[in-house]
Amino acid sequence: xxxRNTVDTDVxxxxxxxKVALLGAGxxxxxxxxxxxxxxxxxAARTGARLELVGIAVRNIDSPREVEIPKELFTTDAxxxxxxxxxxxxxxxxxxxxxxxxxxxxxxxxxxxxxxKALLAVDGPTLxxxxxxxxxxxSYEAAVAGAIPILRPITDSLAGDKITxxxxxxxxxxxxxxxxxxxxxxxxxxxxxxxxxxxYAEADPTADIEGHDAAAKGAIIASLAFHxxxxxxxxxxxxxxxxxxxxxxxxxxxxxxxxxxxxxxKIESTDDAGAPTSGVSVRVHPTLLPREHPLGAVRGAFxxxxxxxxxxxxxMFYGRGAGGAPTASAVMGDVVSAARRLVLGGxxxxxxxxxxxxxxxxxxxxxxxxxxLDAADQPGVLSKIAALFAENGVSIETMRQTVHRDGNVKGxxxxxELRIVTHLAGEAxxxxxxxxxxxxxxxNSVTSVLRVEGV
Numbered sequence: 529x530x531x532r533n534t535v536d537t538d539v540x541x542x543x544x545x546x547k548v549a550l551l552g553a554g555x556x557x558x559x560x561x562x563x564x565x566x567x568x569x570x571x572a573a574r575t576g577a578r579l580e581l582v583g584i585a586v587r588n589i590d591s592p593r594e595v596e597i598p599k600e601l602f603t604t605d606a607x608x609x610x611x612x613x614x615x616x617x618x619x620x621x622x623x624x625x626x627x628x629x630x631x632x633x634x635x636x637x638x639x640x641x642x643x644x645k646a647l648l649a650v651d652g653p654t655l656x657x658x659x660x661x662x663x664x665x666x667s668y669e670a671a672v673a674g675a676i677p678i679l680r681p682i683t684d685s686l687a688g689d690k691i692t693x694x695x696x697x698x699x700x701x702x703x704x705x706x707x708x709x710x711x712x713x714x715x716x717x718x719x720x721x722x723x724x725x726x727x728y729a730e731a732d733p734t735a736d737i738e739g740h741d742a743a744a745k746g747a748i749i750a751s752l753a754f755h756x757x758x759x760x761x762x763x764x765x766x767x768x769x770x771x772x773x774x775x776x777x778x779x780x781x782x783x784x785x786x787x788x789x790x791x792x793x794k795i796e797s798t799d800d801a802g803a804p805t806s807g808v809s810v811r812v813h814p815t816l817l818p819r820e821h822p823l824g825a826v827r828g829a830f831x832x833x834x835x836x837x838x839x840x841x842x843x844m845f846y847g848r849g850a851g852g853a854p855t856a857s858a859v860m861g862d863v864v865s866a867a868r869r870l871v872l873g874g875x876x877x878x879x880x881x882x883x884x885x886x887x888x889x890x891x892x893x894x895x896x897x898x899x900x901l902d903a904a905d906q907p908g909v910l911s912k913i914a915a916l917f918a919e920n921g922v923s924i925e926t927m928r929q930t931v932h933r934d935g936n937v938k939g940x941x942x943x944x945e946l947r948i949v950t951h952l953a954g955e956a957x958x959x960x961x962x963x964x965x966x967x968x969x970x971x972n973s974v975t976s977v978l979r980v981e982g983v
Contacts, residue, residue: 544577546867549613549638550584551606551629552620556643556670557584558595559856560617560863565597571860575867583609585620585629594852611636615866617859618642619670627651634662639870641862643670643855649744649760656757665869667862672745673698673831675854676847677861682752682835690838691753693793695981698745700829700849701729701736702768702788706814707827709776710785716771728829738767739788739812746790749833750810753792756885758810763790764890766813775976778900778947782928784816785824789981791815795888807888814978816898816949821982891956896925896983899962900976901946905931909970913946916968920961923951943972949980 550561564571564581572578584597585606603609606629610616616633618640620626626647633640640659642648648655648671659666669679673696682691697703701723708719720737723729735741743763750758768788779786792810817824822844826832831849836842848854903909910927917924930945950958966974 543572544871545580546575546577546614546870547582547612548579548615548617548863549582549609549633551610551616551618551626553584553586553591553593553597553602554619554621555594555852556855556859557617557619558593558597559852560619560859561597561601562595563856563860571864571867575864576871577867579615579863579867582613585609607632610638613638614870615639615641615863617863618644619859620644621646623647623650627655630655630666631658634658634664634666637662637664639665639667639866641667641670641859641866643668643859645671645741645744645748649747649763651759652748652751653757653759665866667866668748669862670855670858672748673833673845674700674847674849674851675857676831676833676845676849677858678749678833678845679752680861680865681843681845682749686835686837686840689840691794691835692838693791693836694749694753694833695823696742696745696749696790696833697787697823697826697831698749698790698833698849699736699739699742699788700831701733702739702742703826703831703849704728704829705737706768706771706776706786706788709771709773710780713773713777715773716769737769739765740767742788742790743812746792746810746812749790750792750808753835754794754808754885756808758808758887762810762887764809764811764813768814770976771814771978772976775900775978778928779816779898779978780819782898782926782947782949783819784898784980785819786814786978787817787823787826788812789815789817789823791981793893794885795892795894797892807886807892809888809890809893811890811893816978816980817982823982891954891959893955894952895955895958896952896980897922897948897950897958897962898976898978898980899946899948899950899965899974901948901965902972902975903944903946904970904972905942905944906970909944910946912968912970913948913965916964917950917961920957920964922953922957922961925949925951945975 589602610633616638705719743765747758790812796806832846926949928947
C-alpha cells in the first residue's frame with residue numbers, strides 16, 4: 529500500500545474570515561487570485577483565518593486572462609471594493625489610481641500588500657507615514673526581486689545586525705542582455721532584440737535598460753537596510769545602453785563580468801571639524817565584478833542580492849526576479865504574514881526609521897574605475913597618462929595595451945587601445961582624472977568608463 533504525504537487543511541467552521549480585495553488581474557494578479565481560490569483551505573490552516581477573495585478590480589471585465597477566474601468576482605468599482613476589505617492587494621502598477629486606492633485602504637484600516645515599486649520609490653515615505661499613523665501594515669516584498677525573499681530577511685532576520693552594504697542584480701532584463709553579450713559576443717542591440725523575442729523585455733524597454741527600474745528597487749532596499757526613507761530622486765542612476773561588446777570582451781579578458789548593480793552602502797567619514805559622521809550612497813550603474821564573485825555567476829534573467837553585515841558577514845539571495853507565479857509567491861508571503869497578525873492582534877508594521885542618515889552624492893563614494901582609451905601609439909603617451917593619475921591622487925592597478933596595426937580597426941594604424949583598472953580612490957578624484965585625460969592631445973577618445981566592485 530502506497531502512503532501519500534498529506535497536509536492537514538481541516539478548517540474549523542468557527543475560523544475567522546478576512547475579506548481580501550485584489551486590485552489588478554494581470555500576470556501577477558491572476559496568479560494571486562488562483563492561489564487564493566485554489567489553496568483556500570491550506571492558507572486558512574497556515575494563518576488561522578479564511579482568506580475570502582471578495583472581488584477583483586479591473587479596467588475591463590471582459591479582457592482575456594491566463595487563469596480562469598469566476599467572472600462574478602470582477603468589478604470596475606475599485607473604491608467600493610477597497611472600503612469593504614480587511615486586506616487589500618494592489619497589483620495595478622503605476623502611480624494613479626494605485627496611490628489613491630492605497631491611501632483609501634489605509635484610511636479604512638485595511639492591511640495593504642503591494643508590488644508597486646514605482647509608487648514606493650516615488651512616494652513611499654508618504655505611504656509609510658500614513659500606514660504608521662493609522663496603525664496598519666504596509667507590506668511590499670514583491671516590489672523587489674520577484675520571488676526572492678529579501679525585504680523580510682532585512683527587516684526581520686537581520687534586525688539585530690548592522691548592514692553595511694547591499695549590492696543587487698534586481699532587473700532580469702538587463703542581466704539577460706549583459707549575460708548574452710558576455711556568453712555569445714552579441715552587440716547590445718542584438719541582445720536586446722533577443723530579450724524582446726523571449727518576453728524578458730517590454731516593447732518599450734526604457735525603464736529597464738536606462739536603470740530606472742533598478743533604481744526604484746534600490747531606493748526600497750536602502751530604506752529598509754539603513755532605516756532611512758529614500759526616494760527615487762536620491763538614487764544616482766546610469767543604464768547599460770553605453771556598454772559595448774568591446775567593453776564586455778575586454779572585461780572578460782581581464783577576468784571580469786559586467787553587471788547592472790543597485791548598490792546601497794553606508795559611508796563613514798568626518799565633518800569639517802573632524803567629528804565622525806556617516807551617510808548613505810544609493811546608486812545604479814554598470815559595474816565590473818570579478819568573475820568569481822557570487823553575483824558574477826548570476827545568469828540569464830535571474831536576480832540576486834548580496835548583503836554585507838557587521839556580524840552575519842556576507843549573505844546571498846538568489847532566484848527568479850520576475851514572472852507571474854514567482855512574484856505571486858512573494859505577494860502571498862506578505863498576505864499570510866499580514867493575516868496572521870490580524871488573527872493574533874498587534875500593531876501594523878511597515879519600515880523602521882530609527883535613523884535619519886543623509887543621502888550622499890556619488891562623489892562621496894570611494895571606488896575603482898575601469899577606463900578604456902583610444903590613444904596615439906607614440907613615445908611618451910603612457911608617461912603622460914600616468915602623470916595625470918598621480919596628480920589627481922589615483923593609483924593604477926593594471927594597464928593593458930593593444931596596438932592597432934590594421935587600418936580597418938577602430939582607431940586605425942598608429943593608435944593603441946588602453947584598458948586601465950585603478951586602485952580604490954575617491955569618486956571625485958577619479959572623475960577629475962578621466963576629464964584631464966580626455967583633454968590630452970594624444971588621446972583620440974575615452975571609449976568607456978565603468979566602476980569596479982567586489983575586488
